[in-house]
């Protein structure tokens with residue numbers, strides 16, 4: 553075979569391998585095998601120096617033409633393969649830029665936390681300070697020092713969560729063997745009167761626990777806010793004025809309030825406060841059971857027996873206390889028909905506030 557024929561044959565062989573190459577990597581090895589230092593075409597072209605002088609020009613021309621052809625074919629094929637590979641990578645990444653983005657939802661305060669803060673702010677504005685109490689409490693603070701008789705029904709196992717240790721024994725705190733999840737924030741009154749200097753103007757928000765099954769009007773765990781004032785010359789008039797002011801701030805000036813006599817062991821006299829029904833405006837409807845009023849809190853003048861437990865002289869000091877349920881107030885303020893919505897964390901409900 554003459555060298556010209558060999559060049560032709562190589563050129564045809566390389567061009568067909570270029571056409572068959574299915575990736576830029578494969579194409580690169582075709583290039584190296586043909587045009588690399590030891591490549592088939594390179595070696596052929598080197599052989600031209602041995603060709604007799606009279607043929608050399610023609611062979612040289614054919615050789616260069618073959619190399620140019622191969623190089624051009626390589627470049628053309630490379631462009632096609634590179635574009636296809638890029639497209640394949642884009643397809644594999646599969647980002648559909650036309651889809652709407654996933655929004656990050658921003659957290660917000662729960663309705664109950666917000667309302668608690670709102671109520672606290674009302675009282676802070678008239679000089680009250682916030683104190684906190686513990687959710688695990690002894691019977692002494694939860695009942696006894698609040699003048700609750702030993703056989704009071706609220707102390708029963710059916711109403712109160714008693715805390716037991718792992719062996720099933722009653723837990724003990726500070727030598728007191730009856731430990732409970734507090735059923736009311738009123739125990740903070742006793743701690744505050746024991747620990748704080750007089751006069752006292754405090755608010756104590758926090759969670760309380762009762763052995764109730766959750767239904768539209770009961771929760772086993774809810775939030776109370778306790779208030780306590782002890783100072784010289786405090787009267788029932790101060791209690792009324794303060795709580796009327798509070799109701800106006802929280803429910804707005806259109807709602808009326810009334811005080812109804814009631815009984816609590818730790819206050820004397822005691823009362824419950826009602827606000828006029830926001831749904832019927834006081835004429836009577838299903839929400840207020842036809843009465844036109846909704847009960848919102850309990851209150852009263854601190855019972856002298858309680859002062860006896862904390863060494864405060866009732867001849868010198870007097871005071872009042874009140875306790876309200878935040879979940880209940882939330883329901884009345886926002887017309888929530890079922891207390892359980894407040895516990896469920898369902899965003900469709902919570903987003904409304």
Ligand code: DAH
Pocket residue numbers: 735736737738778779816818819849850851852872873874875876
């Ligand atoms: N602790 C009472 C309850 O949970 C509410 C209460 C009533 C608190 C009268 C008070 C009060 O401070 O004076 O039902």
